[in-house]
Every structure is written in structure tokens, then in C-alpha cells.
Amino acid sequence: MRLRHGLILMTLLAVISDALLIPFYPQFFAQRYGQTSPWHVGAYVAFISITVMCVFPLWVRVARRFETLHILQVTQGIAAALCLASYWAPGLVSYWGLSMAMFAFKSSYLLNFPYLMRTETDATRAGTIGLLSVTAHLGVVLGAVAGGAVIERWGVQACVLLMAGADLVQMALCSWLIRSRRMVPVLAHDAQERSAPQRFSLAGHARILQLAVVMLLFDFGAALARPFFSVYWGSLTHFGGEAMAGAAFAVPKIVAVAALVVHRWLTLPEQHPTRRTLANLLLGALGLLLQAAPDVATLLIGRVLLGWALYQLVINFDVQLYQLSTPDDFGRDYGVINIFQNCGVLLASFTAGSLVATHGLQAPFVVAGVAFLLAAALWRWRFAGPRAAASFHPEPEKSSHAPAA
Numbered sequence: 001m002r003l004r005h006g007l008i009l010m011t012l013l014a015v016i017s018d019a020l021l022i023p024f025y026p027q028f029f030a031q032r033y034g035q036t037s038p039w040h041v042g043a044y045v046a047f048i049s050i051t052v053m054c055v056f057p058l059w060v061r062v063a064r065r066f067e068t069l070h071i072l073q074v075t076q077g078i079a080a081a082l083c084l085a086s087y088w089a090p091g092l093v094s095y096w097g098l099s100m101a102m103f104a105f106k107s108s109y110l111l112n113f114p115y116l117m118r119t120e121t122d123a124t125r126a127g128t129i130g131l132l133s134v135t136a137h138l139g140v141v142l143g144a145v146a147g148g149a150v151i152e153r154w155g156v157q158a159c160v161l162l163m164a165g166a167d168l169v170q171m172a173l174c175s176w177l178i179r180s181r182r183m184v185p186v187l188a189h190d191a192q193e194r195s196a197p198q199r200f201s202l203a204g205h206a207r208i209l210q211l212a213v214v215m216l217l218f219d220f221g222a223a224l225a226r227p228f229f230s231v232y233w234g235s236l237t238h239f240g241g242e243a244m245a246g247a248a249f250a251v252p253k254i255v256a257v258a259a260l261v262v263h264r265w266l267t268l269p270e271q272h273p274t275r276r277t278l279a280n281l282l283l284g285a286l287g288l289l290l291q292a293a294p295d296v297a298t299l300l301i302g303r304v305l306l307g308w309a310l311y312q313l314v315i316n317f318d319v320q321l322y323q324l325s326t327p328d329d330f331g332r333d334y335g336v337i338n339i340f341q342n343c344g345v346l347l348a349s350f351t352a353g354s355l356v357a358t359h360g361l362q363a364p365f366v367v368a369g370v371a372f373l374l375a376a377a378l379w380r381w382r383f384a385g386p387r388a389a390a391s392f393h394p395e396p397e398k399s400s401h402a403p404a405a
Contacts, residue, residue, distance in 0.1 A: 003182045004128070007116050010072070010170050011132060012139045014109040017166035019143025020150070020159040023230040023249040024242065028156040033092045041227050042353020044096070046346045051100050052107040053342035059108045060335040068115040069183050073174035075108040080167035087160045106167065114334045117322065119184045125322060130260060133314045137256035137307075144253075148230075148246025207324050208333055210382045212340035214375050215317055218281070219344030220351075221288065221371035222310060225364040227352050232361040236296050251300060255307025277316045278376055278384050284309030285372035292365035302365075320383075 021028055025044065029035040062071055082102035089095035113132065120128050150158045177183050225232070230245040283305055290302030325333040348368075355363040 003119065003177060003184055004116065006173055006177045006182065007112050008131060008135050010109065010173050011112050012135050012142075013166045013170050013173075014106070014112075015136050015139025016143040016146070017106070017163045019140045020147040020162055021156075022140075022147075022226055023144055023246060024147055024151055024156065024159075025227055026231050027151065027242070028159075029092075031156050033095070035092060037353075038228065038356045039353045042349045042351070042356075044349075045227050045352075046349030047096075047100060048103050049342040049346035049349060051103050052110075053339050053346065055104045056107050056110055056338050056342075057335050059111055060114075060332060063111050063115070064187070067183065067185055067187060068111045069174045069178050071108055071111065073171055073178065075105040076167045076171040076174065079103075079105040080164045080171065083160060083164035083167060087157060087164070109170065110338065114330050115186065117330055118186045129318045129322070130315050133311065133318065134257055134260045136314075137253035137311065141250040141253040141257070144246040144250040145243070146246075148242040148244070152242050205333070205336075208321070208336060210378075211317070211320060211324065212337050214378050214382075215337060216340040216344040217371050217375035217378065218313060218317070219341045220348045221284070221368040221375070223345045223348035224352050224355075224368040224371070225288070225291070227349065228356050228361055228364065233299075235361060236294060236299065248300070248303070251303040252307030252310055255304050256311035259308055259311040276312060277320075278379055280309040280312040280316070281372050281376035281379060284313065285369045285376065288365050288369035288372060292362045292369075294362065 025041045026036070026038070029041060029044070059071065059075075079102050082098055082105065086095055086098035086102060089098050116128060116132070117125060146162070147159055150162065226249075229249050230242065233245045233248050287302040287305030287307075287309060290305065291299045293299065293302075321333065321337055322330065351367065352364050355367060
């Protein structure tokens with residue numbers, strides 16, 4: 001197994017672990033602690049985002065001193081221990097504390113992406129970004145379906161044990177990659193370079209910040225309907241129980257995996273991200289709005305459209321981020337983008353609970369569709385217009401790497 005394959009497998013396990021309970025938090029808190037408030041579910045998911053948003057920049061700083069795999073070897077083991085401790089948490093407060101600490105250490109797996117980008121060549125980065133995107137989609141598919149099946153068979157608490165198991169496997173993979181000498185060291189040998197990285201400035205990184213705002217709206221819309229999707233599905237049909245709800249939740253991710261297969265099979269030519277991002281944002285908005293219709297067939301059509309759009313958009317945004325950044329600064333710039341993404345998920349989590357409590361289960365889909373339309377408008381203004389397109393390409397002498405796509 002090469003380093004690239006090991007990191008992708010670790011990413012898959014991490015996403016599966018995260019996705020086990022995402023569609024089922026209302027059932028989890030209701031069955032385990034008797035807490036049925038939509039506000040509480042929204043607040044819990046929001047605090048996960050707050051935790052990741054606050055902690056991940058610290059992991060980026062730590063990664064400037066220690067190799068990524070050495071960090072993950074420790075943090076994933078600690079995350080597994082905290083996950084097991086939360087399994088026996090006697091009350092809601094103790095579960096909150098232990099699980100938030102777990103997510104703080106678990107979030108270090110996000111270092112995989114900038115680390116992998118630094119070990120890739122200019123010729124392979126775009127393909128690796130696409131593979132990572134599909135890996136994340138596939139992880140959500142497997143996690144959501146497995147979560148529904150496990151809940152039906154063994155109950156909600158069994159998902160917590162599976163999460164701990166996934167973290168332990170990641171720790172073991174890190175140890176194996178290190179001991180088998182497959183790890184590629186990426187730390188600078190110059191101590192001054194490590195201790196004094198280039199500062200992030202608003203004026204010098206305006207394009208990255210504009211992209212970050214677009215991605216905030218995108219992640220807000222993509223995350224808004226997730227916490228209550230299984231409840232919404234149950235209100236439309238009782239066919240298949242929780243397992244079928246998990247499968248329906250995973251439809252966009254299944255479509256994303258199929259999109260990669262179609263793309264590779266047809267050998268479709270690569271296009272510049274600005275040429276198709278606007279169309280896919282509009283397609284995603286349509287998919288979200290269709291899901292607000294109280295009809296199973298229409299909902300599934302909407303999820304298929306959303307899945308195709310999400311696959312294209314995630315790759316396009318990542319490619320564009322790398323084109324705007326440099327290899328040495330990619331970890332920091334990715335951290336900035338991640339903060340905005342988590343802000344979007346954070347706003348979605350709080351908004352989802354209040355929308356469901358006040359306007360019903362269909363409201364999150366409508367608001368999510370509007371968020372995608374706002375993202376499309378901002379993209380059209382800042383990235384897809386004639387002046388924006390002219391300013392997108394860096395001058396050859398100032399660019400530290402070739403465009404990835």
C-alpha cells in the first residue's frame with residue numbers, strides 16, 4: 001500500500017465514522033437521553049462545528065512542528081478513548097463534554113488533505129482532489145447506510161462503538177505507514193522558515209476570502225437539511241424503516257460516486273472551474289427546492305440532482321483553492337477555508353433546529369435552495385464575470401505551481 005492509498009483509506013474511515021449518526025441524532029438523543037427538542041439537535045451539531053472550527057487551526061500550527069502522521073497516530077488514539085468514554089456517559093452533560101473533546105481530537109484527520117497535496121505533483125493533484133472528493137462521498141454513503149442498519153439491529157449506542165473502532169483503525173494505519181517507511185517527510189529543514197510562516201493578510205488574500213464566503217453559503221445550504229432528513233423521510237413514508245432513511249440520505253453521495261465513474265469512463269475533458277461552478281450551483285438549488293415537495297419520487301429526483309451538483313462543486317472549489325494558494329501555504333489557506341466552511345455548517349445547525357420548530361420539516365430545503373442561489377450570485381459577480389475571469393489566472397512568474405485543472 002502506497003502512502004497515497006493509506007491516506008485515502010484513513011479519510012474514508014474518518015468520514016464513515018462521522019456519518020454514522022449524522023442523519024439520526026434526533027433518534028439518538030430521544031432514545032438514549034429522552035431529549036426530543038429540535039433546538040437541542042441543532043445546537044449539538046452546531047457545537048461540533050464550533051469545536052472543529054476552533055481546534056483545526058491549532059492542528060495546522062502543530063503540523064508545522066511535527067509530521068502529520070505522527071500527529072494523527074496520537075490524536076486518533078485519544079479520540080477513540082474519548083469515544084469509548086462517551087459510550088458510558090451517564091447523562092446528557094457528560095456526553096456533550098466527552099463527545100466534543102472527541103471531535104476536537106478527531107478533527108486532526110483534516111490534516112490529511114493539505115499533507116497529501118504537498119506529496120503530490122502538479123500533474124496528479126487534480127486527479128487526487130477528485131479521488132478524495134469521491135472518497136468523502138462514499139464514506140457518507142457507507143456511514144449513513146451502516147448507521148441506519150446498526151440502529152435497527154443493535155440500537156443507537158452501537159454506533160458509538162463503531163466510531164471508536166474506526167478511530168483505532170486509523171491509528172493503526174498511521175503506525176504502519178510510519179514503521180514501513182512509507183511516510184514522506186514534508187517539514188522544512190530550515191528552523192527559521194518553520195517558526196516564521198508568511199502572515200495571512202486581508203489585502204493579499206482577497207480572492208481566497210471571496211472563495212471562502214462562497215463556500216460558506218455552499219456548506220450552509222448543503223448542511224441545512226441533514227440533521228432532520230431521516231425525520232422528514234419518515235413523515236413521507238414508513239417503507240424500510242431507518243435503513244431506508246439512511247439509504248435515501250446517502251443518494252447524493254451515491255450519485256457522486258457514479259459521476260466519477262461516468263467521468264472516467266467517458267474520459268470527459270477537464271474544464272476550468274469557473275465555467276461550470278455557476279451551472280452546478282443553480283442545479284443544486286433546484287435539487288434542494290424539489291426536495292421540499294411532499295412526494296417521495298420528487299424528493300429522490302431532487303437528491304439525484306443535488307448529488308451531481310455536489311460532486312462537481314466540491315472538486316471545483318478545491319481545485320480553485322489550490323490555484324489561488326501555494327504548496328507551502330496550502331495548509332494555512334485550507335485552514336482559513338475550513339473556518340468559513342464550519343461557520344456555514346454552524347449557521348445551518350442552529351438555523352435547522354429553529355426552522356423545523358417554527359416552520360416544519362420542509363423549510364430547511366427551501367432556505368438551503370436560497371443559500372445556493374446566493375452563492376451562485378456571488379460567484380457570478382466575483383469569479384465568473386469577464387473582469388473576474390481576467391484576474392483569476394496568476395501571472396506565470398508569480399505562480400509557484402501550474403494550474404491543477
